[in-house]
Amino acid sequence: MKRGIYILSLILLISNLAMAQFIGKDGVSKALFYLQKSELDSAKKYIDEAALNEEENKLAKTWYYKGFVYKELYKNKEKDDKNSTYRLEAISALENLLQIDTVKEFTESASKMLNYLASTLYNDAARSLTPQHYEEAQSNYAKYKSTMLLTNPELNFDAQDVKFKLALASMLNQHAEQENKLDSINVHKIKSIYEDVLAIDADNGSSNYNIGILYYNEAASIINNMDYDMDLESLDKLQDVCVGLFHKSEPYMLKSYELKWNLKETLLGLVNIYHGLNDLEKEAFYKKELEALNDKND
Amino acid sequence: MIHSGFKPGGVVDTNAKIKAVFIYNFTKYIEWPKAYKEGEFTIGVVGESPLYSELTKMTQTKKVANQPLQVKKFNTAEDLSKCHILYISRDKSAQLSSCIKALKNNSTLIVTEDNGLVDKGAGINFIIKDNRQKFELNKGNVERYKLKVSSNLEALAFSVK
Structure with missing residues (x-):
């Protein structure tokens, strides 16, 4: 009996000790x-x-x-x-x-x-x-x-922002191209990311070049998809749209040229833009420069 | 994180495509004599021009009335054979008068793309106005080849002589 009471007391003591550590805590x-x-x-x-x-x-x-x-x-x-x-x-x-x-x-x-x-x-x-x-x-x-x-x-994220946005725009563009979904919604989305980069760094070559190409490609795509049957009044209207896009492309590509960014592709872009604008003199100028660059690289 | 650029999607020569649309439209507004309404409808191209490949592409999907389209390339006026439309590229503009002589007894619409050629015998001449392609029409030069010009084409031309 005494032994039983002792064991019971011991159990109560242990459980009280366990609970006691939280009391008042x-x-x-x-x-x-x-x-x-x-x-x-x-x-x-x-x-x-x-x-x-x-x-x-x-x-x-x-x-x-x-x-x-x-x-x-x-x-x-x-x-x-x-x-x-x-x-x-x-x-x-x-x-x-x-x-x-x-x-x-x-x-x-x-x-x-x-x-x-x-x-x-x-x-x-x-x-x-x-x-x-x-x-x-x-x-x-x-x-x-x-x-x-x-x-x-005080941290400045400009450099990282540029890097992140360029990677994002490039990924979205490549995907849209692969899926053949470079429609106006996607183009606008990608263009606005590059514009964000230019707001941070106006001299970013990649963004200038890519915005230029996006505008150019938008016009080229309209022309590419024209039906030969299209009436001449509609053709005139579409020419207005495309000339507008070529003009939008021009300053970005010229900036890329000024920055000597991806020069060969930039010169090709300028040749195409001025070809689209029917500006034979400028087309010939940049074509000559492109040929000289190609000769130099050969 | 990496990024890369991408290239112009210019699989098409934009100017040539627009000219091809113009040329196909000309076939709707100009009437050829009966003898020219059978067989293939031929468009000739003198000189090297991206328009040749664009027109060739057009022949795969288009006809003029029931006439299948075909495109022929000529290097000089001496090589010319019967065609409904003859396009003389800018770098071959100097051959206009030889072409006119060679086509004297034909019913051919002569189309050029250099300043002043509409006054030197071309029926239609492409010009550039405000970065856009337009065309000048010389009705007399067209009709000389026994072709009839619709008044609608006159209305669409930048200038009519």
Whole structure:
């Protein structure tokens, strides 16, 4: 009997000790307890409670650990998910932390986490540059930039923006060409990306050249698809449209020429544009230059 | 992230295609004598011109009334044979008078593309106005070959002489 009472007392003591560790403790401490045991779902449960608690959500550590727990959840469960909500939640928590961590207790460590999360967004953006997922790529690239700005508001993304947009435009164009879907909607979409690049860097050769070619190809496609049966009044109207497009193409191609970007193709573009504009003198001028370049390269 | 440029999609000579559309339209507004309404409808091209291959492409899908189209290339006026339309390319403009002599007893619409040729015997001459292709018509030069010109063609010409 005495032995039975002893065992029962021992069991009660052990279970009380287990419960006792939480008595009077806050959500963050409970979350940390589970975090140390790598029980991320339980850690999430308590850190979420802490973040909703009026007292605890005023503390920097609450948001730091929320960021940490969610970053770990992302790494362990959603690493391959380009739209991971854990990652976004981690960034959001760390953003809150930076706002309230006035003594900079957690700022350095949080910055490292943010930079890591930003790098995953950038890599996902690069991986999503496909015809099917490019909107995801744009979204992740925008999130990458906003995340980087949290820790370094002075960062300048111009060079990276140019690189990203050129890759995007090139991919969309190649896909549309392959699928024979270089229609006005796609052309407009691609052209506007190149125009975005020129807004950043007016001397970008690739964008100038490609906008020039897009306008040229639009006109050439109209002419290519003309029926021989077309009446002369309609032909006149279409000539107006095409001359307008050739004129739009001209300044971009001339800029590419000025920049000596992809010179051989640029000269070919100018020859074609002036041919389309029936400007024999200019066509001959650029043709001569193209021939000279070809001779030099032979 | 890489990017690449792309090339002009100019599988067609834009000017030649537009000229071909003009020429096909001329066949609707000009009437040839009865003897020319049978057999193949022949378009001759003097000199090297991208129009030759464009017209050749046109023969694959188009007819003039019930006449199948054919295109012939001539190097000089001496080589000329019967054709309904003769196009003299710019670089062969100097051969216009020889061509006129060679075609004296034919019913051929002579089409050129150089300044002033409509005053030197061409029936129709392509000109450039504001970067666009237009045509001048010399009705007398057309009718000299026993061809009838529709008044609609006169209305569509940039100038009529």
